[in-house]
Every structure is written in structure tokens, then in C-alpha cells.
Amino acid sequence: MTTTTTTITETGLWQAMVEARAFDQAMCRHNGHWHEARGEEAVFVGAFAELGPDDVVAPHFRGACAVALQRGSSPATLAAGVFGTDASSSGGHWRGDICPAPGPRSVGMFSGSLGTSVAYATGAALHLSRTSPGAVAVCGFGDGTANSGIVAESLNLAAMLGLPVVYVCQDNQYATSLPSAVALAGERVSDRARALGIPATDVDGNDVLAVRDAIGEAVARARAGAGPSFVHALTYRMGGHYMNDPETYRSPEEVAAWAERDPIARLQDQLVARGELTADDATAQVRAADERMEAIVAAAKGASDAALVRATSPYAEDLRSAS
Amino acid sequence: MTTTTTTITETGLWQAMVEARAFDQAMCRHNGHWHEARGEEAVFVGAFAELGPDDVVAPHFRGACAVALQRGSSPATLAAGVFGTDASSSGGHWRGDICPAPGPRSVGMFSGSLGTSVAYATGAALHLSRTSPGAVAVCGFGDGTANSGIVAESLNLAAMLGLPVVYVCQDNQYATSLPSAVALAGERVSDRARALGIPATDVDGNDVLAVRDAIGEAVARARAGAGPSFVHALTYRMGGHYMNDPETYRSPEEVAAWAERDPIARLQDQLVARGELTADDATAQVRAADERMEAIVAAAKGASDAALVRATSPYAEDLRSAS
Amino acid sequence: MSRMTMSEAIVAAIADAMTADPSVYLMGQDIGVFGGPMQSTKGLWDSFGAQGRVIDAPISEAAMVGTAVGAAMAGSRPIVDLMFAEFLALTMTPLGLEGSAVAFRTRGEVTVPLVVRAKCGVGPHRGHAESCVGMLLAFPGLKVAMPTTPQDAYSLTRAAIRDDNPVVLLEHMSLLHGARAEVDRTLDVRLGAADIRRPGRDLTIAASGLMVQRAVRAAKDLAADGVEAEVVDLRSLAPLDTALVRASAERTGALLVAEESWPGSGPAAALCAALLGDGDRLGFPVRLLQPPPTPVPFAASLESAFVPSVADIADAARALHAPVKGTVTA
């Protein structure tokens, strides 16, 4: 069993959420194509916080940049990837918003088509089970994505083969305009996993500690060779599906009610109450993160894409010999 | 609510099974490409017996000809369809074994690719719900097919829209060589439907009366506008997956044990015990059916395909103007 | 007559069809109260939502198309709004392999009158540019239409809904919300018929989608040099109107095909095969202008270098026109 797991403090989790939101909000200001993740930080920060470098991540697209940040990507490189400019790691060939740091330990969306990344994570887990016992793949996907056929197929395959993978349904209650309460037939989406014999938990997705604990259990099970798990984290998309979403499909009251349950404020209140953080320090840290990300994203937005070189072959060997 | 339901007696069910097996066994003797359905008759005869002409059927490929027989297709036409000769209804354009009588009330496989017919049945149910309240679609599929993504997607859609459709999993315990006990992760495949809020039953698929009753309840629910249902019928494929299957994946003992539970013998014993059928009469009827189907299938096998005309356009308008 | 964008014209054609024929219904993601991705179903929810004929679907494209195939066989005339053409890749078994084969398999007795709408193309919506048109052309029985004007958008949508075969309607995102133009709701356009968008005598430029618009602009540039290009809007990518293209090129003496789709498969390759394959020698040279055989790159600068520009088209036309007409150069 590998011991790559790092332990992050509760303050560290709070900081990761603050940083995630700072990047996210800076993108909202500067990028009309951004998909805002405000309100959902507890899910993706909690789900991916404790993984090590040998583990594979396949986060949901909403929050994917935050996961890359957490795993050490530079925000400037990530921002360049989102804008598709010179400093991007893909040389402008790829949309850096939805799979910001592709690599052998980070598999994600490779077109704009949802669902497949759940299979990729499952396949990565198969690879891990053969080559790195103790390593695990963690895979996030939205409530909407949960309905696509390849998700059902992948879960069945993982259960059948006992693969070390943790599925995290980031249920922000909407697939664009369609409420998950309507689109996800049945009482609980986690029952779909249970029906396959996959241990499943339902957690408050606005409570980062609850998410971390649920994932921790699931990860431990996977590392021990006991197969896949499923975590359903109920949260809320505080912003629109994308910038300028008219949001005709939900009421301002509903949005306001969920704003009361902001995951960052919630943990912050706990930390302050416990004396692990002062309100002033929290405000200062938030401001510092916001300012840092604002500067990085603004600079990235203004950066040039003049030096990008267009690949004219899709084949690995041609791309390598060209570079 | 339409009242197209016909009521078939228990002797009628027995006769339908006898006829199904007679056709099936004649095909085994004459067609090397046939997929034997022996042992599974209680599922497809029981599932489709009580439907009316306004209802849509989409049987599993194994047993599809029996369902067509039940709904009034001539065995000679069906046999010609299987061999692809002059008398076939498709003029030789289609494999008559897996979707023997395509039409607005019989939708099925249109290539050799499994799974899609579950979506077709679901769509037909959507059509029925809009145009013929009270009508229902009944859809059969194998345990192996149950794992394909489009099945999961279709069930979710049917549950979400409350469609009048009954899903029947004809679990003969194998997908070719892969046991359903291995491939269908989880305790019971019916739990997948339950997870979607779809009422589900598990029945003895070698007991045609139990199948008929379970389907009857499900059909009544659909006719009443109460949405989809799922019936899992456990049965056994007494023959190979196809002719000349080496069957290296299971033991002769297992096959022999299930032969004891032959659904036809089982109902026959009950009918004889109750005095509704004499053993002699039963034997005579079986022999008559066998002789009739043997003659029909043998004749079909010898028939010519000389007069078939090859369509050279796939478009509806060209095909119509050509005929 | 009223002035509409292409997007409005498609919606109008659907609304008119739904009003006239109760067997028409629409399924798609976010097509209800949301009004459709990029307003693709604007107003339809208000008119037909209460009748259950505008159905918001979960993310399950194979089942969206699969249920539509089943409903179509049973008697409906469904329209599936698939949002983006790249999602067509999720639906090829029910749509291409099976739905498009039913009429053939039953010799026309059972049909699948189904329309699948799909947005594609480089442009305002970063990402989702792939049309996957080569994949569509690989399945016999599937028709593919791609309007470039509000009138064609209306008339081709209507024709697609009336057609008894599955039809994919490719809606180019750079054209959908372009200029409004008069739309005559009584005008029929047959699926399978190309159209001469601009007459000319010196060479033929065949194109579809955004490339038609760019070809017309290139033709204006060329006209300034005294070269009169005829622009053929393919409109129907399957079946292809090879006869019209051939006749035009035989008249003008040269054919330039400008396409946004990948080489190797798609309308340009299909056209070449149809023109070339009968063993006769072509009386005119052919030049294909297409992106390289790679996925669509993301960066704005790369994307615009990827797709033929107005200048690329004009330059290629000049080069093709330059050799003395009729000379065999090889």
C-alpha cells in the first residue's frame, strides 16, 4: 500500500476553498465562457484534498481548475490554458477550463462531451490496480452527467472488477436548467451505486469536512483493495450555468436560501469559533487570494497568443518530432 | 383505457410454449446460425401473451420469432425471414431471426447491436402515451444486454416521464460465456430499476404463470398511467449460445439440473394433474407441433432466393416508388 | 413574409410543423423554460410545452435519439435537439447504423421520420465546433442538410420534418444569429438539391455552411480582379447534388471545394469520389481547401488559421484559375 496521502488541516481546506473561489471569481470577471463554481467548493476541495501524486484525479469540469491548483499547478499556467494563450501548457490546442492539466495522473474531458471522463477514471483505476497497488482514482461528475450511459457502464465494470476508484457525484441540483430532482429518477442517485453493490454515502456537499471524511473512507476502502465507492454530495450552484445565464428556471429566493449555506463561510465560522482563525485574518487572506488571482487572471487575459504554433498532424510521433 | 387485452388460458400458454419450442428446435436442426431459446419459453411467452394489437412489443432477440408467432405471424413467413428467401417479408434485406416482424407495433433490433431496442420500446411508449392512452409497450432484453448504457439511459427517461412501458429482463444466466452472476454487479438486476423509482419484481422465469402474473400487474400499472415497471425473470438457456457452442464455460451438471426445471414440462404436469390435459393429448399435441414446424422450416430452408430484388437506395421514397 | 435570422427561421418552421401536425414533438436538453441552448427553441415552450410536446431531456443522448427512433417507427415525427454536433458521436448506433437502415430493411414499409438538430462550427461559442459530418456520411440512409440562409433554414427544416428518413440538420453557430432576411413560408426546398448562391463563369466554388458565406465574400474580391466565381451552396451534404456541381464546373472549367470539415471524409471527399469514380476523366481541375486533418484547436488564433479564410479561398481560386483553361497539368 502506498503512503502518498498527505494530511491537510482544516484551515488548509478553508484556504484551498478560498483560493479556488478567488480563481473562479477572477475568471467570472474576465472570461465570458467561464462556468462559475461558486458554492460547490466543499465538494471538489474535499474530494481531492487528500490524494497523493500516485493517485489519479478526474474532477468534474466545474471546479477542475481548483483541483489542478490543489495539486500544484501554477494559476498563471492554468489561466493561460483557459484563455488559450502562449503560456498555456497545451500551446493553445486545448480548452484549459475543463481539463486543465492532462497527464497520466489527471485524466478528464477531452472534448466538450460529458460522461466519458468517468470511464477514463475507471480505466486509470484498472491500470493502478495492475501496477500500483494502494493507489486510487477519484472521479467527479455532475448530477446531470450521472445520467449518461457510460457512467452506468463504468460503475458496473468497476464493481465487477473491484477497481480502486471513488465516484463523487457533485450534485449542484441542476444540469444547466434541468433540476436534478426531476432528471435523476428515483429517491437518491446513490441508490444506483448501491444497486451495483457499491458502498455509497450521501453527504452534505456544503460541508467540506463531511465530504473529506466520506471520501477518506471510500479512498481507504479502495487502497485496501475493497473496490469502488460512491459519494453523493449535495450542493448548490450559486451562480448561473455560465456567465449571462438568465436563470429563468429557478427563483431568486431559492438562490438566496442556498447563499446562506456558503461552504466557505461555514467552515470559516467554525474555525473562528474554535479560535483557529480570526475574522480579520480570514478577511485578509481572502482579500490577498482575490488580489493575487485577479492579477494573474487579468494578466493572462491580456497575454498574447501570437507565438502559438499550430500542429498539423494529430499523431503522437509527428507531434513529438515537431517539438 | 383501451380494452385490447385478450385472455389466454393456461392451456393456451402451454400450447404457445410448445409451438415456440417446435419452431425453435426445427431451426436448430436446419439453421447453423440459429440462437436456441429452449428453456426460456416461459419468459417470452408469459411476457407477451396478454398484449393487444395496439400495444407495442420489442422482444429480446432470443425468442423473438416465438413472440411474432404469438402475435399472428405465419411460421412460414418467419422461417423465410430467417433464411432470407423469396417468401420473407423483407425481401431478404433483413435478418428475420432477431426482429422477425418489424412494424409500428413491433420495434426491435435493426442491426446486430444489442441494447438499442430498449430505447426503441421506450420511445414507442412515449408515442403511445401521447396518442393511445391505455396502450403499453413491453420490452424484453437479456441479462447481458442489461449492462449496456442505453438501457440505463432509457429506464431513467421512462421513469422521469412516467411512460407506459414494461421492461422484462430475460435472465438466462449467461451473456454468451459470461455468467450474469459475474457481469451484473450487485445482488439483483431489478435493484437498478428500484434505484430509479421503478416498481420491480423478481420472478421464476421458468414458471409461465408467475411471469404472466408479474407482467400483468406491470401492464395494468402502465395502462393506468402509473409509469414503467421492471420484471426480472430468472431462467436458463438450456442450449448453447449458438449452434456448436463448445460450452466450456459451464458444467454438464449445471445444464442437467436446469433441464429438470423445463418450463413446458412443468406447466404440462400441472395441467395434467388438474385434468385439463391428458398426457397422451399433450404428447400428441407436441408431436403435431413438431411435425408442422419441421415441415415448414425444412421447406423454408429449401426455398429459393432467386426472385429477391436488391434495393439500391436506402431512402424511404425510393423504396416506395420501386415497389 | 417576415424577416428572420436563421435561428428564428428554424424555430418558425418547427412551430409551423407542430401546429399543423400533432405527431411532431421536440426533445432536447434545456429546450423548455430555458428556451433552448443559444435560444434554439425560443417561444416553443410557451406554445407547446403544456401539451407535453417540448420535452426537457436528461444527459442521455443515445436514449434521446433511440427513443425518437422508436417513437418515429410507432408513428410520431420527433425532432431531437442534440445541442452540439459532437454529441452525434454518442448516437451513431440508433441513428446511423439502425434508424437509417429501417426503411431499407423493410423495403420502405416502416420508416423513421426523425430530425436531429445539431449546432456546429467555429465561431462565437468557443468549443463544440466539430460537425462530425464525415461520420454522418458513413451511414447510408441518413440525410444531412446544412442551411446557410434564413430562407433555406426555414424550408430545409420543414422538408426535414416532412421527410420519412432520418435527417440531421447541421446549424452553423457563426450563421445562426446572423443577419435577418425575408422568409417566404410557402417556398419549398427539396432535400438533396444544391443551389447556386452566386453565378459566375470562371470557376466554381462549392462549399457548405460558413464556407459559403466566405466563398461569396471571396467571389466579390475575385470580381474586383475580373474573375467571376460561381458559388455553389451544397445545402444537402447527403445526398450530395453532384450533378449540379459537375454541371457548374464543366461550364466554368474549374472546381474549388472549400470546407470546414476534416479531409479524408466528409462532403469534399464524397464529392471527389462521385466526380471521379466513373472512369471518365474530369474535364476540369479540382482543388480542395480544408483544415488540416486534426481536431479543431482551441486558441482563437489557431482556430482561425485552421479554417479556410476569405483570403485563403480567393487565393486558391486565383491559383486554380491561373493555368490556361483545359490544360492537363499533370
Next chain:
Amino acid sequence: MSRMTMSEAIVAAIADAMTADPSVYLMGQDIGVFGGPMQSTKGLWDSFGAQGRVIDAPISEAAMVGTAVGAAMAGSRPIVDLMFAEFLALTMTPLGLEGSAVAFRTRGEVTVPLVVRAKCGVGPHRGHAESCVGMLLAFPGLKVAMPTTPQDAYSLTRAAIRDDNPVVLLEHMSLLHGARAEVDRTLDVRLGAADIRRPGRDLTIAASGLMVQRAVRAAKDLAADGVEAEVVDLRSLAPLDTALVRASAERTGALLVAEESWPGSGPAAALCAALLGDGDRLGFPVRLLQPPPTPVPFAASLESAFVPSVADIADAARALHAPVKGTVTA
């Protein structure tokens, strides 16, 4: 050296690769104790089953290929036995749209070394004949190989496993269990290279799969009439070796393309586009011999009328050869 059928040669290449490289594993339906559909994995279960490297999959083709893409990115070199090529239509998102784009999107830093095996073609197994090759050619980054001899079956399978790009191996059911021939396990064949199967001076016949075998037979018939046909086995359908075909046809003066795939999309159309599209006139006439643009009919008689026969190929070659060489007939 040992004598093998094509099927045995493919299995041998897989076994050798699995022995040499622990990152190679195999997933497919009925590939375990059953030995693979049509014996496609005969013996592999005994050698590698206990190591968990021969994985029996449930019916879930999208996930089979999707997990393979993920495993390949993570460091494995998976082989998916998809059984029949028509099931490729279930996998186009992970295989075509995404898996084949990863190397491009990451500029070669992340690759998807994946082989997908798929049986196709008319022949002994009634049904499942569709190769869907046009669909495959629609996705840049995907390689497609189709061996026609035991040697090529071995060498191309090995090359496919070693390749860092996704490769589809199309295995023609009428050839797989044909005659045995010597296989040299040291011989390399590059993906992307066509081969001259029979030299000739009078015309070129380019073909793939079963059509190569028929073209060679037709060439024998033609030789009896004094016409020497050169037969080019395309072998690699993507990328296509246009250069070899062009050079051959320029030398012989005429090109006949015999294909089992549908017109409009597939290797024949891709070849036409590549030959024709540069604006130069071809120095030789081209004739395509393909099935009509319909699904494969079922009846034995219809199926055999559907696909070009030896006689069809010989007749088309004669007609193409008949006009005085070099004359423009249009």
C-alpha cells in the same frame, strides 16, 4: 518461422507483446475461457488469464473503450477486442472524438496507445458485416489497419500495439481463418504503408480486405487476356498511402479502386480526395467499384450481389484498360 492463419498470427502477435511488455492487457467479451468470438483470443486465457490480463467484459462497449483510453493515458497499452466493427459505433466519443485527440491536444505529451480489434466483412458469419470504416476515417488521430495476409496480420498487430496512437485493427471474417502461410516474427511493417501485392504494368487495382484477395484473382483472369494488373493492398486505411497508389497508377496509367465499404465515405473517397484535391489534373482515369450506398442486405444472394466479385473487378478493369491509354474521355 511458422505457418499460421491470419487469426493465429494476430493472436501470436498479441501473445508476444504480452510476454514482452507487462503494460499490455486485453479486454473483450468472451475472450476468457471461451477463447474469444471466432477464436480471436485462442490460448491467451491459459497464458495470461491468471495474471488478470485477459479481462472478460460485460456488454458495455463505450466503457470498454473508455476505460482503455483512461488506462492508456495512465500508462497501460490496452487492447480491446470489440468483437464486431459495427459496435465501434457505440464508442466514437471515447475513441474517435476524444482518445484520438489527446496527443494533439497535449502536443504529444500524453498519448493513448490503444488497439481496438474489430471483425467485419461479408462472409461466413451472416450479419455483422459492416466495417463502419467511413466513420473511423472521420476522426483525425485514429489509425486504421486492415491486414490481408498472415504476415501482415502479425506485423500490423505488433505495430498497432507499439504505436502511441489509437489504432483500429479491422479483421475481415472471410480472411481470418483462410489459408496458413509462413510468418516471420522479426519482420516489421510500418502503419501507413500500402503494399504491392502483385506487380503489373497495365492498370492499378487498389483495394483493402477481401477485395485484395478478389483483385488478385481478377488479375489472374486478366493476365489470361494479356492484361497485367498491379494490385495494391492499402493495408493502412488511415493514414492512407496515397503516394504509393499514385505512383503505381501513374506508371500503369489507370486506377481501379475496389472496396467493400460504402461509397461517399471510406478509403475510396479519401483516396479520391487525396489524388484529386491539389488542383493538378490526374494523369490517369479512376474507377470506383463499390457496393451501392445501402446497408448490407441479409440474403446470401443479395449479399453476394452487393459486394464486388472477382468478375466485377475483372470487368471493370477491362473497361478501364480498354480506352487508348492517356486519352481524355470526358
